[in-house]
Amino acid sequence: MAELVAVGTGAGSGPLVAVGGVVVDHVPAAVKDFGIRVFGVNDKTALLAGTAILLGLYAYGLGVLAIRRWALAVAGIGLFGLVGAAAAMSREGAGAGAALPSLIGAVAGLFVLRHLRRRADEDGREPEVAGPGGTPYRRRLFLRDLGIVAGVAAGAGVGGRLLSSRRAVDVARQAVALPAASGSVPVVPGGAQAPGAVSYVTANRDFYRIDTALVTPQVDPATWRLRIHGMVRNPIEITWDELLRRPMVERYVTLACVSNEVGGDLIGNALWLGTPIKDLLDEADPLPGADQVVQRSADGWTCGAPTTVLRDGRDALLAIGMNGEPLPVAHGFPVRMVVPGLYGYVSACKWITEIELTRFADFDAYWVPRGWSAQAPVKTQSRIDTPRKGASPTAGVITVAGVAWAQHRGIAKVEVQVDDGPWTPASLAPAVSADTWRQWSHPWEATSGEHILRVRATDTDGVTQIANEAPPAPDGATGWHQVKVSVR
Ligand SMILES: Nc1nc2c(c(=O)[nH]1)N[C@H]1C(S)=C(S)[C@@H](COP(=O)(O)O)O[C@H]1N2
Numbered sequence: 001m002a003e004l005v006a007v008g009t010g011a012g013s014g015p016l017v018a019v020g021g022v023v024v025d026h027v028p029a030a031v032k033d034f035g036i037r038v039f040g041v042n043d044k045t046a047l048l049a050g051t052a053i054l055l056g057l058y059a060y061g062l063g064v065l066a067i068r069r070w071a072l073a074v075a076g077i078g079l080f081g082l083v084g085a086a087a088a089m090s091r092e093g094a095g096a097g098a099a100l101p102s103l104i105g106a107v108a109g110l111f112v113l114r115h116l117r118r119r120a121d122e123d124g125r126e127p128e129v130a131g132p133g134g135t136p137y138r139r140r141l142f143l144r145d146l147g148i149v150a151g152v153a154a155g156a157g158v159g160g161r162l163l164s165s166r167r168a169v170d171v172a173r174q175a176v177a178l179p180a181a182s183g184s185v186p187v188v189p190g191g192a193q194a195p196g197a198v199s200y201v202t203a204n205r206d207f208y209r210i211d212t213a214l215v216t217p218q219v220d221p222a223t224w225r226l227r228i229h230g231m232v233r234n235p236i237e238i239t240w241d242e243l244l245r246r247p248m249v250e251r252y253v254t255l256a257c258v259s260n261e262v263g264g265d266l267i268g269n270a271l272w273l274g275t276p277i278k279d280l281l282d283e284a285d286p287l288p289g290a291d292q293v294v295q296r297s298a299d300g301w302t303c304g305a306p307t308t309v310l311r312d313g314r315d316a317l318l319a320i321g322m323n324g325e326p327l328p329v330a331h332g333f334p335v336r337m338v339v340p341g342l343y344g345y346v347s348a349c350k351w352i353t354e355i356e357l358t359r360f361a362d363f364d365a366y367w368v369p370r371g372w373s374a375q376a377p378v379k380t381q382s383r384i385d386t387p388r389k390g391a392s393p394t395a396g397v398i399t400v401a402g403v404a405w406a407q408h409r410g411i412a413k414v415e416v417q418v419d420d421g422p423w424t425p426a427s428l429a430p431a432v433s434a435d436t437w438r439q440w441s442h443p444w445e446a447t448s449g450e451h452i453l454r455v456r457a458t459d460t461d462g463v464t465q466i467a468n469e470a471p472p473a474p475d476g477a478t479g480w481h482q483v484k485v486s487v488r
């Protein structure tokens with residue numbers, strides 16, 4: 001019932017999603033990392049399914065309680081309604097009706113409970129006679145009604161979900177005609193792709209997705225606004241049409257998640273179309289001392305990047321296109337930020353609606369009080385894509401290949417080590433820019449037996465990746481990626 005009502009009041013106002021969202025925002029960072037590690041990009045589905053199971057157990061408990069302590073069971077349903085309503089009201093962008101799904105759902109629950117209790121009641125008016133199957137008549141009626149309730153609930157829940165997603169912005173997205181980029185469009189030179197490494201350009205459907213949103217924010221370009229305010233001389237507000245009229249550039253930028261483990265795949269490289277944020281910031285004219293640019297999304301998530309970084313001339317983009325398409329909804333449609341050289345959690349706000357100039361001393365963005373660094377330039381990293389861990393290739397010349405990245409500094413050298421042998425330079429594919437990953441490969445004369453392959457990269461400042469293994473928190477993992485293979 002609550003899901004049906006949420007069709008009218010917004011997908012985020014259903015109790016499951018609203019309570020789940022509050023949980024996501026309040027669980028300790030370690031638990032969230034655990035979720036990302038264990039469930040990967042399905043962590044949201046796992047959370048919602050887990051919540052649904054908990055809810056089922058709670059309802060079961062209330063049902064048992066209702067037979068002896070009716071008032072307590074009623075209070076239990078009331079509590080369910082209030083918690084859901086409070087959670088929904090507390091979400092960013094919650095409308096006046098946000099409490100309705102939980103409240104109406106609780107009332108429906110109360111009627112259902114009263115009806116089922118009557119059916120189950122020892123003092124019920126139905127005589128306790130055995131039906132044809134031997135099951136007592138009263139119990140059969142109870143089970144039948146329970147089945148009807150479960151069926152109607154499942155149908156209404158799934159139906160509500162489907163109807164909510166019908167309101168999605170897919171239609172608006174399909175209608176977007178991206179403007180052409182001015183100036184030269186980057187070309188990927190032949191040879192930028194090393195055989196055996198991941199694709200140099202990550203397809204949109206393969207691009208990793210990380211965010212705190214349980215339901216993907218649905219932002220209609222027709223009503224989208226970006227407000228630039230705070231410590232500026234000229235606050236700015238622009239609409240979607242005004243944004244499209246601004247100069248657009250197209251750039252390859254490799255985006256990485258700070259949660260990426262050594263050797264992990266929370267990294268991707270795409271061709272982004274967008275307008276340089278520097279020009280908009282220059283127009284807004286930040287006041288001296290405004291050292292932090294806070295970006296805020298439609299669902300209230302925030303990140304903060306140094307003002308100097310966004311204004312130093314790098315291709316920090318307010319992006320609308322990804323690999324030639326409007327941004328996919330999951331990747332921030334209609335507008336997101338992409339900043340070469342900074343981890344996503346401090347710079348790459350999806351569904352962006354607000355930019356506020358402030359001081360690092362005055363505002364902590366979403367992940368900062370949760371134990372992550374306020375400032376987080378990407379660390380130099382490298383990864384072996386082939387051979388894979390546990391592979392058993394035959395002896396002979398084997399190509400070892402992968403990617404290395406040090407966004408905005410650029411990769412100068414990649415070295416490979418076999419067992420405890422010397423570090424040998426790998427051959428580097430041509431660099432498209434300092435802002436993207438660089439592919440490398442290395443022919444290895446493999447002899448039979450178990451071997452450990454290691455890789456390390458050096459950036460153009462001459463700094464080599466350190467061997468010390470550090471976990472992703474608070475500002476990015478360190479250590480060398482290694483792969484164990486047994487050559488036949
Ligand atoms: N609105 C919003 N934007 C967000 C996030 C988020 O939780 N909410 N997560 C950030 C993080 S941690 C990363 S790594 C990147 C990931 O972008 P992608 O999902 O397009 O790969 O988005 C960033 N932008």
Ligand SMILES: [Mo]
Pocket residue numbers: 210256257258259344345
């Ligand atoms: Mo991230």
